[in-house]
Amino acid sequence: MNYDFREIEAKWQKYWAENETFKASNNSDKPKFYALSMFPYPSGAGLHVGHPLGYIATDIYSRYKRHKGFNVLHPMGYDSFGLPAEQYAIQTGQHPAITTENNINRYREQLDQLGFSFDWSREVRTSDPKYYKWTQWIFIQLFNAWYNKKKDKAESIETLIAIFEKEGNASVEAACDDDTPSFGAADWNAYSEKEKQKILLKYRLTYLADTEVNWCPALGTVLANDEIVNGVSERGGHPVIRKKMTQWSMRITAYAQRLLDGLDKIDWPQPLKDSQTNWIGRSEGASVTFNVLPPTPSGGGGANARLTGDSSMIGILLDRAKEMRKNPTSAEDKLWQALRRKNLDVKFRRQHPVYKYIVDFICLEKKLIIEVDGEIHDYQLDKDAQRTLELEQKKGFTVIRFTNDEVISNLEAVIKKIEDVLSSLSTGEGWGGDNNDHPHQIEVFTTRPDTIFGVSFMTLAPEHELVSKITTPQQKAAVDAYVEATAKRSERDRMADVKTISGVFTGAYAEHPFTKEPIPIWIGDYVLASYGTGAVMAVPCGDQRDYDFAKHFNIDIPNIFEGVDISEEAFADKENTIIANSDFLNGLTCKEAMKKAISELEKIGHGKGKVNYRLRDAVFSRQRYWGEPFPVYYVDGMPQMIDEKYLPLELPEVEKYLPTETGEPPLGNATVWAWDTNKNEVVTNDLIDNKTVFPLELNTMPGWAGSSQYFNRYMDPHNDEAIFSPEAINYWQDVDLYIGGSEHATGHLLYSRFWQKFMFDMGYVPKDEFAQKLINQGMITGTSAFVYRELDSNKVYSKGLISGKNVVPIHADVSLVNASDELDVEAFKEWQPEYKDAEFILEDGKYIVGREVEKMSKSKYNVVNPDAICEEYGADSLRLYEMFLGPLEQSKPWNTAGITGVHSFLKKLWKLYANVSDKEPTADNLKTLHKTIKKVEEDIENFSFNTSVSTFMICVNELTSQKCTSKAILEPLAILVSPYAPHIAEELWERLGNTGSISVAPFPKFDSTYLVERSKEYPISFNGKMRFKLELPLDMGKDEIEAAVLAHEKTQAQLGGRTPKKVIVVPGKIVNIVG
Template identity: 70%
Template sequence: MTYDFRKIEEKWQKFWAENQTFKAENNSQKEKFYVLDMFPYPSGAGLHVGHPLGYIASDIYARYKRHKGFNVLHPMGYDSFGLPAEQYAIQTGQHPAITTETNINRYREQLDKIGFSFDWSREVRTSDPSYYKWTQWIFIQLFNSWYNKDTDKAEDISSLIAIFEKEGNQSVNAVCDEDVAAFSAADWKAFTAKEQQEVLLQYRLTYLAETEVNWCPALGTVLANDEIVNGVSERGGHPVIRKKMTQWSMRISAYAQRLLDDLTMVDWPQPLKDSQTNWIGRSEGAEVTFRVKGREEVIDVFTTRPDTIFGVSFMTLAPEHELVAKITTSEQKEEVEAYIAATAKRSERDRMADVKTITGAFTGAFAEHPFSKEPIPIWIGDYVLAGYGTGAVMSVPCGDQRDYDFAKHFNIPIPNIFDGVDISEEAFADKEKTVIANSDFLNGLPYKKAVKRVIFELEKLEQGTGKINYRLRDAVFSRQRYWGEPFPVYYVDGMPQMIRAEHLPIVLPEVEKYLPTETGEPPLGNATVWAWDVKKSTVVNNQLIDHKTVFPLELNTMPGWAGSSYYFNRYMDPNNKEEVFSQEAITYWQDVDLYIGGSEHATGHLLYSRFWQKFMFDKGIVPKPEFAKKLINQGMITGTSAFVYFVVARFAKDKQFYIAVSKSAWGRVDEVIKNWRNTHPVNEKAFRYSILNRIHSPVEYVNSSDELDIESFRNDPMYSEFKDAIFIGEKGEVIKDNNDTYIVGREVEKMSKSKYNVVSPDNICQEYGADSLRLYEMFLGPLEQSKPWNTAGITGVHSFLKKMWRLFHGGDEGAFLVTDAEPTADNLKTLHKTIKKVEEDIENFSFNTSVSTFMIAVNELSAQKCSSKAILEPLTILVSPYAPHIAEELWSKLGHATSIVAAPFPKFEGKYLVESSKEYPISFNGKVRFKLELPADLSKEEIEAAVMTHDKTQEQLQGRTPKKVIVVPGKIVNIVG
């Protein structure tokens, strides 16, 4: 019997589905274990081999934990709201829900073929109303909460209202907007209902605020920084302007410190923690108030170096700073306005990218030094960002390189306030070595003491205070898109009102067009049935809006990260219609034990999810402040792209064609073209070739020797311009009748459809089977490292599976042949060293090395001609997390009626590995010269004696007396001298 993997894999995939083998129970006496994958966005391109890498690893771990007796939760779902489906809808009119459904079905088919042990009864889709009902519900919870800094947690808004009614807002220690006006209890009571709502919005954890966005009028949408290139939209090249828009924001900044502190609670990769730490960007310092000479206004600055306050020789404001227009003198007005106009044209990205050019303008105004009362010139410069801190800095050129460069460029004095430091070449920023001088009461103090003292003095003057600043800013939560969660929000007199939870979900309305409206409203502005009737508690036609009982609904939708910020909790009880999840479910499952996914989500998904988790923890909805104990980043799989090099040759105005030039000929392309012209006379006057270029060729047209299949390439409609192209081969001559070959250029790039280098797992499943694919993806290398995809090695793991199959089969017909023979000592040794290694490997997520271990085990057992059930049965269990189909088949052939998945993992017993002798490497001055077999239980002295009396030792020494003999029992002997 041969190894018929197609039949076997189909059989067991069907068996698992029919028997719901991987269904996890919410009530179990077993210990729980939750293994989670980052759920995919179902794109139209389907899965490529990079996707399953992490899924295979987590599946191995999940199956392993089942063997270890755990009740394992291993779910999968889809992050199914997103831009590509919407873009496709805009182009084709096809409803995104249909595209999404099609894509999900394709994903499911592909995932099923790989044999994952997902509990599909728990599948979630973020775009499904039964799911986003709870996304909307959480939004409402956030709206109805504020952050109390005294208790350091989120509380219900009612507790805030109670305080306002009793004593106004002066004693409230809350995270809120910067510019909240003070009011008393009497004031509060005198406010209109609308005024009260306006005040509360300044405290809510999700709130409406004016946010500056990159607005692209032509596309009618807001663009992310990286969708803008050189100030125009990446797609279409339309102008982009900075515009203020009222949008929902999430007060994630309230959680900045806890998000930072609790990183110590989780076992996540250090680089990932580092990038979250940097993103949160905590800095300690002081806020200092500078008076503006001769005016009412003051300038607040944040500084991490208040100790250098006597080194201030100018101040710099961001060009966007609101005071700029007020304080600029009439003489400087023209220059300042010109400068502001020039910087406004540059995107934030551009401004940041250009570090070398120093620009700025003097406002003509002066500030007053808080202590010396000296005048300080006020400048504006685009190295100061409006969005960070207060948008203004006190510039200390002797202590900060950017300030130093600015001062040098504009000839501003650079006073030195450091004792014994030369600042003629560059600024001095070493806090540890700082001793302050020329600074009045700070003279002679080191950094820390000076900071303390200066804050004390500033507080006395009421011109400053110690402050901790975070880079992390509140997250904008509105998107001007169609394919996202609608907000459960309607507007009464311009104030947002939440729809009551029992009326959720508010389902996405139908629209004619998925584009923004002509008046620039988001796509939901096209909906005709999109108004809220408070009497009927239902969505009704817009024409009924009367602002009495029928009100307009919110037109924005939620961002992609909304649905993905709590899905891991919803999996615990995904079909619950009454609650986001039952208390029983969350109490049993608690949190994720192992989360595997890409590192690109370090500061997006993984930060927002932690934020929502903490919020829900504060509200008593979840029992843990962190949602995932351990996280592993799987490495990226890179593909080898192929490039065809070509020139476009023109003979006359409208007569041109392509000349593709092979890789080594490309290096001397001019010479090659010249030679070609000598043999193909052309009109010298008209002829020119100008465009030297290269284009991605689909990798399937290139063989392993990098030779291009020219016919296929020519005939691919995607490359119609090469239909009649001339191909010049390696030798620099035109290719005809296979006289030469065309060699493509190769480059390793991220695997991506746009680079034509993707490899789908489907072909490999078809040709070699899912078990081969699973083993091979693991065999490629360490899970966390990025690695190139190359199918060349797949035959290795495939023939391993065949060898393993043969181990269980013998006799004339190759029938199943496993005996009850007593295992030999060698058999047991092979088995137990395999158990030990595989168990260690899985615990260390070192899946690549266990594949080698299996190969060694099967090679050894084959050589030992082992057919003993006592060996082969445990071996089958060891292999089963990696290659589950073949394992199930062999398991059933071994006589088991039930699935292998619950079989207990074999126990390692050290006694089988005890060796009676050890082959010692004998080295001289660190170089191994020969090996010596010695009994394992010899003492150091006995080993030394045995080695020194050996002939070969004497031969090596040639009469010399060794200076020293190092004996490490069980390891090595080294003779020095």
């Protein structure tokens, strides 16, 4: 009786389907186990051999768990909304629902022939209205929720409204928009309904906002960051530009910290956790507020002229001022000390740039300048007079002058005079003081508050809102040109070109929060508007980019690190570094200085410790047809949710699947797409009166919407009353094992965790992480085959003959090549008729192809289809071979040739059962069986499926040579094999006389007594190298072993007369002789 896999596999696939063998029950005395494979997008190309890898692994584990007595949930479904079906619809007019249905049917056929133990009764399809009803439902729940930071969880929006009504929003700590105004209870209650709605949108977990989005004109849609690769769309490689649009967003940032913390308690691969950690991008530091120094108040140079220093020469001025501050004359120093001691109610600065001069002392509030003159030369006198005139007449300052002598000999009189003048002057227009009445402030985020005294300039992103407000007239042209140039450059250019340093000075200055020194404000495109506050305090000595920028524009690079050379590059090391030249931070380590700097900033109200995240809120609108419609209509421009009881809101029919001529999303083509609030149904657009009939949302949801809770829906997939019943979710709890590709690391797997946490907060699910363990299966790559055609001739050379010849490799279809890399030349000629007349130069009578591992792709002719393999070798062979290829998580090349190995294993296995007897098993039989049980069980638990396949081979080889026919051995062996090769296992099980499916037979129990050995073949090594083996009893003691080994003739031969220095004996393991 031959192993007729075709008949066997068809028979059992039919049996499983008819008997619903794998249907999971939502209540059982057995412990539960939920094993899940990521559901596929049903693409038109069907499955290739790479796709089932993860499914097979999940299936093996599911079947194993059934043998182990678990109630196993192992479902499958389809992520059936998506762009390809829509693109196809655009090209052909075929409705995406039809294409999708066809593809699903094809997928189902392919999956069925592989013998998976899916519970198909629970199948879900994200594009099915019965399914997306609940996607819409979750959207509504998110809309009706806000994030309470005090409780660190999401709550119903009702609780927020209640607070607003009672006390306004002063005490509310919520994840909300940055521009949320503050208001009291009275304000709130006085707001109109629309105003209230506007405010609430700033708090809701899904909200409408004008967002700068990645717009892809070619696809007519917005793309998420993870849908863009290298600045072009992942699909199609079309250019992407930045554009402002009103979009639905998901406030995932509210969950940033919890998404980070949750990673610690789930067993997911480290690289995946790392990329999520990276993506969330937490950094600790401080936010620091810099006041922007005001413009000069007087006329003359124009209202916006800057107080401090002429922009065209500020670099030189600042350098000189610094220099002069360091080297004051004795008179200057004396007066400076006195002014500081005197507590004059006003603040003086010294060596300060004003207009095109540097003045000795200045009080900005009073517009008073004090100059101390040294020996006066004639030429100097003229200049000073002109300077005084300019400053007094044109700039509105009061200038008083003293000589060095006056200051040194009669300081008190000098101070008296200054006090008199001060009291006579009115305070200026609210500039220069320390009060917080500056018209503009720049907030920055820094991870290095300890370097605050190293700040020598600030840089704003060109898109920063303050840029237009603070730029001086002199600099306006340059700044405008720069901003425009940056906007034109695509993200791609900006990214590609990181080496070019560019930027423009705005002409404006900020004031250092501690030293009160003016700091020039620049703009530069190395600062990103989308990260932090879009502004940085530049510390060139500590940050390489700041350093490069400073070097390029000749900006001062103060060194604030003790004993560190910064003449060549910035110094970024935080460990063992001592801060210097930093006032109260001097002598502290970076760590200490950070704390100190933050507390000092907090004292003067200029900053606070802050945690910043890279994670942005997720844009949730897509300008597509083939996606979930939003359950939203608009009244007076404000979004309204359709009541849950009228869901699902089904996708409307459209004539065309492209965006409308006016640039609206494809749903803009629908003629029946308006909401009647009386009838609570969709009606024709003609009826829109904005009284009872309103327009519906035209965007649809993104791809990840349908996949963010599907794993929970499987628990109760036909429930029309709820997304799932409390009983179902409380029984199944969460996914125990989730297997899928790593490409979903920062997409599906992050969004799903976010929604799960939200569902948890709202009390819908009992676990705030949906999958305890996750495994990323590796990619299966193709092994391409090449023939080599000589250039300018019609000759095609075999691989061994190409050296020295000018040949081009040409892909040959892998199905035309046999296991020995020989090409079927005739078949090749038939496949590519252009080579019909080509001369194939053979070696040893064969044409040998070249081989190379590449990604599986149609264009490389290396795609291997599982259908053909099932036909030739059977599903069990395919399943075994996919596992046998290598470790699950590793990427590995496919080579169909190797499948003969596992196929002949199955044939040998089959033969073993030809004459089953009731004979008592021998000790050898039992030993073989039990070591197999042990190894296979360990392997499955460790997801090391490749090694258990070889264990099976060893087992069958051994039992065959033992001529084992004993049922007591062969019956448990069938169960061991069953998770891997279920069809043959079922058949053998039945032939052994069992009725019913093998799938619930208990897993054989390992008994270690069968493995006990009497003796051991000791490896005898010399200096760690094994030289020969010696069989010795296991109960032999250390000394006896040593004696026995040393007495052996081979030992003596090895030693060659030398006496060993040392003999290491590890009983039961090894003997090592050193000498």
